[in-house]
Amino acid sequence: MESAFDDEMQLMLDEIRSDVRNTRALTGRHELNPRVIEALRTVPRHVFVPEELRDRAYRNSPQPIGHGQTISQPYIVALMSDLIDPKAADVVLEIGTGSGYHAAILAKLVAQVYSLEIIAELAEKARERFRAMALGNVEVRLGDGHLGWPEHAPYDAIVVTAAARELPAALIEQLKPGGSLVIPVGEHFFGQELQLIRKDLAGHLHVVGVLPVVFVPFVETA
Ligand code: SAH
Numbered sequence: 001m002e003s004a005f006d007d008e009m010q011l012m013l014d015e016i017r018s019d020v021r022n023t024r025a026l027t028g029r030h031e032l033n034p035r036v037i038e039a040l041r042t043v044p045r046h047v048f049v050p051e052e053l054r055d056r057a058y059r060n061s062p063q064p065i066g067h068g069q070t071i072s073q074p075y076i077v078a079l080m081s082d083l084i085d086p087k088a089a090d091v092v093l094e095i096g097t098g099s100g101y102h103a104a105i106l107a108k109l110v111a112q113v114y115s116l117e118i119i120a121e122l123a124e125k126a127r128e129r130f131r132a133m134a135l136g137n138v139e140v141r142l143g144d145g146h147l148g149w150p151e152h153a154p155y156d157a158i159v160v161t162a163a164a165r166e167l168p169a170a171l172i173e174q175l176k177p178g179g180s181l182v183i184p185v186g187e188h189f190f191g192q193e194l195q196l197i198r199k200d201l202a203g204h205l206h207v208v209g210v211l212p213v214v215f216v217p218f219v220e221t222a
Helices: 006-022 034-042 051-056 074-083 101-109 120-132 169-173
Strands: 063-066 069-071 091-095 112-117 138-142 155-160 175-185 192-199 205-213
Touching: 006 034, 006 074, 034 074, 034 101, 051 063, 063 120, 074 101, 074 175, 074 192, 074 205, 091 101, 101 112, 101 120, 101 138, 112 120, 120 138, 169 175
Parallel strands: 091 112, 091 155, 112 138, 155 175
Antiparallel strands: 063 069, 175 192, 192 205
């Protein structure tokens, strides 16, 4: 892809690689799966930020997308995508479509992505972006992520992109034995931890704390 953003994309990828090396003691990952790097390279991030913020779309930081929400930091998108060990045939559930950026990255890595968003306007904008990119393997539904999306369960992996106070039981239930769930857990903006939860073939959960993170909190509907 030849574009005005090529240099910025390159810088973003370099910064992600450097963040991955700098956090290896916490995450246990020295480098990203090359497929994840390739997915990052093929998704134009400037398409997913508001027009007036395009010049900073490739910075390795979150950006506001309206409604008090953010598009996640590229390094975090990369790390979370890597942690679920995505396979080409996988079916993945994302909670928190937001801009659609993370869903688009996942769509490059797996067979099918289902993404739930609670704010109608964000869901609609993300759908438009996927249509414009001819990304046919992402479906967005308006709904509360706490409940998951039972119709397509069980999922090979679940990626939650808003911080939950505790692990939503429905998501655990909708995870396939052998699958992984990655989720920021904690109150508000402080004291959150990114957790990687694996469900073994016997259905037992193995929870690993990966690193401290800052995500916007889950919107509570109850
Ligand atoms: N993955 C997004 C990041 C989104 S930020 C991206 O790549 O841009 C978190 C998103 O979760 C926000 O869009 C927010 O509206 C959504 N969200 C918050 N609470 C939710 C809930 N209960 N159910 C579904 N989505 C929720």
